[in-house]
Amino acid sequence: MTKKILFLLRAFNDIDHIAPVIWKAASSGLYPVFLFVDIDHTNDYRIQFIQRAGAVKLESKLILFYYNKFRRRLPRSYFTAIFDYLVEITFGVSFLKKHNIDIVVNEWSGPSGRVMARYFINAARKINLHVYSIPHGCPITINSDITRAMREQQKNQGVLASFHSRSLYLRYVVPNAITKNFVESLGLQSDRVQILGSARFCRSWQQQNLDLIRDIWPEIPDTSHCKVVFFLPQWNYNVDQDGCLALLQTLAHVPTLKVIVKTSTRTLESFGEIQNQKLTESGVIEFAANDTPSPLIISWSDIVINFGSSIGYEAVLQNKPISNPRYLHSNITVFDESEVAYDAFTHEEVIQNIQQIVDQEEKKITDAMRDIFLKKHVYGGWPEGGTLTRYLELITQ
Structure with a gap:
């Protein structure tokens, strides 16, 4: 008998990393x-693609009404907790039974998920369904205090928030050993943690995703200039915002470049309208539209500047040279001192990286080097291929 799997989706990153498994x-x-x-x-x-493949969208009108209309009118958190519980054991359980759900899959989160996920996750546990947590990202950061808030918490309290309660998931899937060590260091039971690699960056989906994008979005106009894409991360990830602006101001004075700046898909952070306008007045810098997919810009580019985003994995998969300006943040990443990126510690070294790549004088990055890097950080130590099959084998066992 075919098992019916309910996937709970919340945000852009969930779709980016979970849609491949649904497909x-x-x-x-x-x-x-x-x-x-x-x-x-x-x-x-991606949602439209997985629907064409056979995935079906569901919704609970009762839970939507409760959460969006009724819940906000409750007078105190005590009443909210009571009503949330009642919704879980009534509307939530009824929904799962009505649709014959066998398995529930959620993003990385606390044991009850985020927003409305709790009404389905807690209901699933009430009727003894298997509940899994799978990645909504593929981290590149090695240190544990990856945001300013986490750094402040560790400084003031000596410890980060515990992940022990996440052990309620039957399995908590991670892409690589670095992430496994991180979640276990925060208290998640080791027997719950499973390394399966990244669904988003496995070869089969990465190419499928790029093909979908090319079919939908218009091609970015070509240019005779050296084409650079600069990925801005979220500022709270221990990033030097002023340093990022200064580097872009430096790049704006290099007339042989064409630089497209792509902001974080989570926050769309940049430098404010006035500074953005000043940067674009040079004719060298332009900001990508919010909905322009990062893989498309990477495909257009000759060089990728990235230091704080997992989109760097996409650049490796597309065989693009990466300049890694490590001085623009205080985190440590898997790209630092790696064989797939060119480290830079000043604005001048970034310019030097670009010039060496243009002149083909840079260190040679071979396919073998990329394969070793990807196997460790993207495939989770597994051979290339089979990532999505491993996800399904775990979820349906």
Whole structure:
């Protein structure tokens, strides 16, 4: 009998990393269904693709009404907790039974998920369904205090927030050993943690995703100039915002460059309208539209500047040279001192990296070097291929 799997989707990153698993499930003859627990992303190209593959969108009108209309009128958190529990054991359980759900899959989160996920996750546990947590990202950071808030918490309290309660998931899937060590150091039971590699950056989905993007978005105009994409991370990830601005101001004075700046998909942070306008007046710098997919800009580029985002993995998969300006943040990443990126410690060294790449005088990055890097950080130590199959084998066992 085919198992029916409910995937809970909340935000852009969930879709980016979980859609590949839904696609594989639909393509393998399983019965995947999905539900948005926050904003409805029906118009997302990946959602439309997995629906064409056979995935089915569900929604609970009762839970939507409760959460969006009724819950906010409750007078105190005590009443909210009571009503939340009642919704879980009534509407939540009824929904799962009505749709014959066998398995629930959620993003990385606390034991009850975020926003409306709790009404389905806690209901699933009430009726003894298997509940899994799978990645909404593929971290590149090695240190544990990756944000300013986490650094402040560690400084003031000596410890970070515990992950022990996440052991309620039957399995908590991670892409690599670095992430496994991190979540276990925060208290997540080791027997719950499973390394399966990254669904988003496995070769089969990465190429499929790029093909989808190229079919939908217009090609970025070519230029005779050296094409650079600069990825801005979230500022709170221990990033030197002024340093990022200064580097872009430096690049703006290099007339042989064409630089497209892509902001974080989570926060769309940049430098403010006035500074952005000053940067673009040079004719060298332009900011990508919010909905322009990062893989498309990487495909257009000759060189990628990235230091704080997992999109660097996409650049490696597309065989693009990466300049890694390590001085723009205080985190340590898997790209530092790696064989797949060119480290830089000043603005001048970034310019030097670019010039050496243009002149083909840079160190040679071979396919073998990329394969070793990807196997460790993207495939989780597994051989290339089979990542999505491993996800399904775990979820449906």
